[in-house]
Amino acid sequence: MDNTEAALLSDIENVKNIPIVSTMLEVICKSTGMGFAAIARVTEDRWIACSVRDEISFGLVPGGELKIETTICNEIRDNRQAVIIDHVQISEIFADHHTPKMYGFQSYISIPIILRNGDFFGTLCAIDPKPALLNNAKTVGMFNLFAELIAFHLETLQVAEQSKTALNEMNHKLVDSVIENRQFKYISNHNLQEPLRKMRVFSSMLVQAGEAGDVEKIKFLAGKIDDCARKFSELVKELSEFSELYSDTDFELVDLRKLVAEVCGELSKELDEKNVRVQINELPVINASFSQMKQLFYSLITNSFQHSKRDGQHEITIGSKEITQKNTPQLPVQNDAELIEIMIQDNGAGFSKQQLEKIFDIFPNLINEELEKSDGSGLVYCRKIVRNHGGSIAAESEPGQGTAFSIILPIRARS
Template identity: 40%
Template sequence: MGFSAVARVTSDKWTVCAVLDEINFGLPVGGELKLETTICNEIRQHQQAVVIDHVDEDENFRGHHTPTMYGFQSYISVPIILKNGDFFGTLCAIDPKPAKLKNPTITGMFTMFADLIAFHLDALEQIAKTELELKEQQAVAVLREQFIAILGHDLRNPLNAISSSAQLLSRLNLDERGIRIAKIVKDSSFRMNGLIENMLDFASGRLGEGIAITRTPDEDLEKLLIQVVDEMQTIWPGRNIELNFDFRHPVNADGKRLAQLFSNLLGNALNYSPADSPVVITAFSSSEEFNLCVANKGKQIPAATMERLFQPFSRGEVEPNQKGLGLGLYIASEIANAHEGSLEVSSTPEKTCFILHIPYKK
């Protein structure tokens, strides 16, 4: 065939995308034909291949305007259909001489090449889409890093100043109203610091390889857990927190991280339990494992909530005074995973219990 082309055929244009011209047909890449003068326009409508061996002997095309206008006797055109079913155009060829085209070898070859072209076009579109998504993700990553920097510096510094000022105020000779206001400021700054810590850990974990820990072979966990209880007791002075500790063996762990985990669990237990009920803390260590249980009375956690409890930004039923981002339990579970341990929950109508289990490697 003297002239072959990949044509983009739309409802108003016929445009050459690629061309092989050995008969000086004179149509370069980007060249156009008037749509109504082409057989491809008809193929666009019925999306079936058209094959002509000899125009003058073909009953359907001997009087057709297109062969007369462009001076060809043999013709083949196969539709190019994209993966999504859209019609792109045609793979077509013409020659001023007759040719034997109506045979499985020729039509099969043209069909195969049309399919390959469609596959290539789909691949190019997917690459362009992927590149766009990558650029968007890179832009989001930059914003995320800036966000972390703001949290880590621009928010924490003034927050530390607020917390320190509240502590200094509480030591002055204030009246009852002043003491109450100073306590509100102190408690609020404590909770805000916890939110910032959780957001930093969440962002760092998602950007890197999870939450990093630094183990200490003989971590004094009992002391650290009591410190967390004391801090929580200042925020909930009227609450009863029962401690049942039995540390018989040093714990090889990151004490700061486990204290953070415990603080999240204890804060939840105090938030989601009746004010007149105790929160029971049980912890023990042996030569083989460390276990921590935080139990409280309150509403049973619904089954649907249990399934996503340790996922980020997932929260249970929230009362008006219970605020947060839903990251505490996710970060607690990540800390457990970093210690190669597990954090599990059981909930009944009588009580809810979060259990941390860290086995020691032999």
């Protein structure tokens, strides 16, 4: 099977997996009196039925095909305009058209399904051997709404499949991390599924609102669906960014003191607004990924001032000291490796014991009652970066007493 055929089969399967498709086709047939309704995947050389409601024994089933040149959808793909025929026999344009003559219908409506990226997917169409009153605002509006919903769900399913692939890739790369594997499984089963579940609920309600012609409710529910889609997109983006933090990257000599000063310079506006003072003490030059080290300190400093107290100056102190391997037997480095411990301490609001246990989780949704809401998700990147360098990271904190992060790294992580 070539890639094109596999892609088409995937498109058909995705339409089948849209939970409200059968309801849509049923509503179309009942509200218009049409006997046949379908969602078709239309390419330059293929017309394939993805989902069908057939009450007139037209004879087409999901997966069935029509010759593309015999369909009006072939023309719709080219001009991306809807075609609506109340009565073929009296139509100036379609009375002598080959398609209605071949398939024996008198009424016809077909709306293009356009994905948000501009790609043409196919059509939502309906036919009947009898004339029908189709060219009116209510019917056209319903078809347009359903076509947009189909496009929206197709995009959502595509993103879900991409995120599933990304999760599988990450799981293969993180087989040595029980905690992260547990988190990815939870994300796949819960975090990503929850906005999808809500979208299915709101979409079902949207169909009912469309059937009832309740325009205000349609607008309200469309907004809810858009919110869920945005949340889903944010989750997938964050997972994608995390998946890129693999350990196979270029290492070089990195002066951590200069790097931290550079990070503080980039954050100067936020530090001034939050009344934050950063004290940078002695830091070593280590063999590391410059970009990952920069992200590490950027996330740690940002996390610190996000959890500052409301009153007074927020102080962050960053320093280091050399340690011996025998004090850190858990690290996956050689016994004679030179190690450095980097400390990042602040006088902020701190975390409770329950929050501290989840501080390095993905999407921990940490909320301190005395602070603005902060998801704290940047810290999971910190743990991944430190592990990429053969090190470890830990945190100690008490509510109201600030937080201290300890990062242990080999000075020569890689040659």
